[in-house]
Amino acid sequence: MTGEKNYDVIIIGGSYAGLSGAMALGRSLRKVLIIDGGEPCNRQTPHSHNFITHDGNTPKAIAMQAKEQVLKYDTVTFLQGIAVSASKNEKGFDIKTAAGDTFTARKLLFATGIKDKMPPIEGFAACWGITAIHCPYCHGYEVRHEKTGIISNGDIGYEFCKLINNWTKDLTLFTNGKSTLTPEQTEKLRQHNIPVIETEITAFEHTNGYLNQVLFKDGSTMSLKAVYSKLPFEQHCDIPVKLGCALNEQGYITVDNMYKTTVPGVFAAGDNTVQMRSVSLAIGSGGFAGAVINKELVDESF
Numbered sequence: 001m002t003g004e005k006n007y008d009v010i011i012i013g014g015s016y017a018g019l020s021g022a023m024a025l026g027r028s029l030r031k032v033l034i035i036d037g038g039e040p041c042n043r044q045t046p047h048s049h050n051f052i053t054h055d056g057n058t059p060k061a062i063a064m065q066a067k068e069q070v071l072k073y074d075t076v077t078f079l080q081g082i083a084v085s086a087s088k089n090e091k092g093f094d095i096k097t098a099a100g101d102t103f104t105a106r107k108l109l110f111a112t113g114i115k116d117k118m119p120p121i122e123g124f125a126a127c128w129g130i131t132a133i134h135c136p137y138c139h140g141y142e143v144r145h146e147k148t149g150i151i152s153n154g155d156i157g158y159e160f161c162k163l164i165n166n167w168t169k170d171l172t173l174f175t176n177g178k179s180t181l182t183p184e185q186t187e188k189l190r191q192h193n194i195p196v197i198e199t200e201i202t203a204f205e206h207t208n209g210y211l212n213q214v215l216f217k218d219g220s221t222m223s224l225k226a227v228y229s230k231l232p233f234e235q236h237c238d239i240p241v242k243l244g245c246a247l248n249e250q251g252y253i254t255v256d257n258m259y260k261t262t263v264p265g266v267f268a269a270g271d272n273t274v275q276m277r278s279v280s281l282a283i284g285s286g287g288f289a290g291a292v293i294n295k296e297l298v299d300e301s302f
């Protein structure tokens with residue numbers, strides 16, 4: 001807990017992007033408060049991959065080590081909790097938490113991530129991040145050459161098949177309803193021995209998130225090791241929008257190449273701003289945003 005109420009910067013979201021921003025700012029002698037709800041999007045994944053020095057570690061272990069290193073700086077304070085609202089004041093911003101505290105800061109960094117919306121398929125959510133996969137760069141190697149499905153349709157489904165065909169040739173596309181592929185796309189998939197199944201999936205039968213088989217509406221089943229799916233999402237935190245930050249048409253917070261949102265003094269970094277999701281990119285963007293925020297504070301006070 002913290003008795004201090006006034007900070008240079010408040011970072012909302014204390015996962016990879018937020019902790020990285022805090023590292024840059026804390027080392028710049030800025031008084032930083034991180035407020036974190038403790039629900040990163042990859043929390044169910046047993047092993048995180050494709051980030052050198054941490055390949056194969058649990059997401060939690062990576063975050064815990066980051067937190068330990070960041071909190072060695074006495075300039076940084078960590079508060080476990082939820083930020084519920086923000087408002088402008090004459091010097092910067094007030095942030096209110098669910099516990100009823102109010103903190104002030106000159107600058108805000110939102111590193112709040114996104115929330116994946118689970119499809120109405122029984123068992124899917126339990127497999128998410130384990131054998132229901134969002135990204136081949138994170139988990140494709142672990143299920144290489146395995147019998148794999150893709151739940152998608154149309155142009156996105158076609159492109160997804162092309163991509164995943166790099167990791168396994170034993171691939172089936174589930175359009176989960178009528179196919180919207182063009183005849184040319186359907187023919188190309190046929191040439192690559194990728195069947196297209198339109199029958200709706202009703203359930204994933206699994207053991208602790210490890211998929212055994214998918215169940216279809218017509219009662220049929222298919223054994224699979226893994227299924228890729230791109231899920232719809234929403235911003236994990238609605239405060240940036242309520243503050244006036246614009247979202248782009250895909251639903252990400254609009255930032256320039258300095259991680260500035262459309263509201264002066266408000267920055268965003270990590271998954272909430274970009275389609276390409278990875279721990280390393282979140283860390284890179286958080287660190288960059290931290291340096292930009294420090295520079296803005298320097299420019300304002302020199």
Ligand SMILES: Cc1cc2nc3c(=O)[nH]c(=O)nc-3n(C[C@H](O)[C@H](O)[C@H](O)COP(=O)(O)OP(=O)(O)OC[C@H]3O[C@@H](n4cnc5c(N)ncnc54)[C@H](O)[C@@H]3O)c2cc1C
Nearest residue numbers: 013015017037039040041042049083113129270271278279
């Ligand atoms: C299932 C899955 C598996 C993945 N596997 C890999 C992998 O193997 N390798 C890899 O490199 N990447 C992987 N990723 C991508 C990676 O997890 C993300 O890119 C990364 O977590 C983004 O970091 P972030 O800090 O932007 O957001 P997150 O890690 O999602 O953290 C956001 C944080 O903000 C907090 N927060 C949100 N709103 C509030 C609020 N109002 N108040 C306080 N706190 C708030 C949340 O509680 C959370 O702690 C995976 C993603 C998913 C979904």
